[in-house]
Amino acid sequence: MxxxxxxxxxxxxxxxxxxxxxxxxxxxxxxxxxxxxxxxxxxxxxxxxxxxxxxxxxxxxxxxxxxxxxxxxxxxxxxxxxxxxxxxxxxxxxxxxxxxxxxxxxxxxxxxxxxxxxxxxxxxxxxxxxxxxxxxxNAVHSVDERLARWILMCHDRLEGDRLVLTHEFLAIMLAVRRASVTNALHVLEGHGFIYSQRGVIIVRDRAALEAFAADAYGGSERExxxxxxxxxxxxxx
Missing domain, CATH: 2.60.120.10 (Jelly Rolls)
Structure with a gap:
């Protein structure tokens, strides 16, 4: 509708x-x-x-x-x-x-x-x-913070906590190589913010992910x- x-x-x-x-x-x-x-x-x-x-x-x-x-x-x-x-x-x-x-x-x-x-x-x-x-x-934040931002933005727009995001799209999102995507996912997963496996990301702790992203996330959302x-x-x- x-x-x-x-x-x-x-x-x-x-x-x-x-x-x-x-x-x-x-x-x-x-x-x-x-x-x-x-x-x-x-x-x-x-x-x-x-x-x-x-x-x-x-x-x-x-x-x-x-x-x-x-x-x-x-x-x-x-x-x-x-x-x-x-x-x-x-x-x-x-x-x-x-x-x-x-x-x-x-x-x-x-x-x-x-x-x-x-x-x-x-x-x-x-x-x-x-x-x-x-x-x-892209100019001032680390790859890990930028990945946290994109995950939060996708999470805003989808139902539930399960995000289907391929490494190919994540590499384009971050303008980095796939190896850098893998490393950033491991960082966020190591903190317990997400669970990642085979093109699926599950948000486990939204509040902690926002805190980690800091000022990388929230500016356009406020506008x-x-x-x-x-x-x-x-x-x-």
Whole structure:
């Protein structure tokens, strides 16, 4: 249902009824590519479960994840600003489901519904804040702290404590080699924060993991809570 996505749930009833005919519900299998850098972004996606990964790609093919999107948001946020292309690669990191709408239909709808546009623009601000804090974390925090941050962000967006995150995705998330991922997982597991085995991470002590992440986690989450106070609890940012 549309209300399972927090952005769509925030729309007025009349706005929801006008948008619904343009929406198509779909499954999001892990690894599904939603957009590629420089190519037209024909659709926008509103997850109700699972996680979309936003990845920046260098001309030589190096990759680093800069943001994650779950049921609190949509992708690509660049479409809200009128851009017909998303500069990033967006891919389903954790399988789920959600809604798809043609980008041109969404833009026409937002032009006609200023209250809905305001909600979407607030989301764009929240996501740009997440990207900024990802850049800060990559610059100043250790690999272990950065891994703790990403695990917390994924935990915010999924039901339960079990996260299906492959070493390949974790390496992209942290912009490091797989060996560094393995070492960081061992550190967090050694502290008793998580349990990790064969692409599955189980969060065992959320509070201790937050304390370990320190100021690597929480900046963009506070901005999301400020922009969406009624829907901030458990949503991530």
């Amino acid at each position: 549309m209300e399972q996505n927090r952005l769509l749930a925030g729309l007025e009833l009349e706005d929801s009824e006008l948008l619904f005919p343009h929406m198509a519900e779909m499954e999001f299998p892990q690894g599904m590519e939603l957009s590629m850098p420089g190519l037209p972004a024909d659709h926008c996606y509103f997850p109700t479960a699972g996680i979309i990964s936003t990845v920046v790609v260098s001309p030589e093919g190096n990759q680093a994840e800069i943001g994650v999107i779950g049921r609190e948001g949509m992708s690509p946020s660049s479409a809200i600003l009128g851009a017909d292309r998303n500069p990033y690669r967006t891919v389903i990191q954790v399988a789920g489901r959600g809604w798809r709408v043609p980008r041109t239909d969404l833009l026409r709808y937002l032009d006609a519904r200023p209250a809905a546009r305001s909600i979407m623009l607030r989301w764009t601000q929240a996501f740009s804040c997440q990207i900024a804090f990802s850049a800060l974390s 999301y809570a400020r922009l969406f106070p009624a829907r901030a609890a458990g949503s991530g940012g």
